[in-house]
Amino acid sequence: xxxxxxxxxxxxxxxxxxxxxxxxxxxxxxxxxxxxxxxxxxxxxxxxxxxxxxxxxxxxxxxxxxxxxxxxxxxxxxxxxxxxxxxxxxxxxxxxxxxxxxxxxxxxxxxxxxxxxxxxxxxxxxxxxxxxxxxxxxxxxxxxxxxxxxxxxxxxxxx
Numbered sequence: 089x090x091x092x093x094x095x096x097x098x099x100x101x102x103x104x105x106x107x108x109x110x111x112x113x114x115x116x117x118x119x120x121x122x123x124x125x126x127x128x129x130x131x132x133x134x135x136x137x138x139x140x141x142x143x144x145x146x147x148x149x150x151x152x153x154x155x156x157x158x159x160x161x162x163x164x165x166x167x168x169x170x171x172x173x174x175x176x177x178x179x180x181x182x183x184x185x186x187x188x189x190x191x192x193x194x195x196x197x198x199x200x201x202x203x204x205x206x207x208x209x210x211x212x213x214x215x216x217x218x219x220x221x222x223x224x225x226x227x228x229x230x231x232x233x234x235x236x237x238x239x240x241x242x243x244x245x246x247x
Contacts, residue, residue: 108137
């Protein structure tokens with residue numbers, strides 16, 4: 089079976105929740121016509137479906153979190169870009185915009201909201217990239233190459 093996406097997991101959670109609610113509603117509507125064993129079976133089935141719904145919801149959250157963790161490299165890259173760019177920015181408004189975007193990213197991280205973290209990383213990266221010139225890009229690439237060479241003890245890093 090192919091890997092499930094976050095959206096698919098959320099959709100499954102909704103469907104299983106709906107099925108769980110339908111089973112519970114059926115049990116309440118037919119209470120007088122059901123045997124004790126049937127009521128217990130419907131109750132058990134209701135809770136099993138509800139737990140399955142919660143499991144899919146947790147899976148969706150984990151998939152979002154995994155994406156956010158993968159984006160930690162992006163956070164590091166944006167941080168390096170900010171460090172090399174902020175001193176060169178001529179307009180103070182741009183500096184405040186970058187600081188504000190960085191604070192928003194911090195807030196998203198503190199709120200443990202993976203979807204918002206991804207969005208704030210992208211916003212910050214776009215803002216930083218919009219302030220840099222071609223010369224800045226070349227300088228950053230050279231600086232990053234030196235960092236990689238230093239960490240690799242003189243060997244080029246291909247990853």
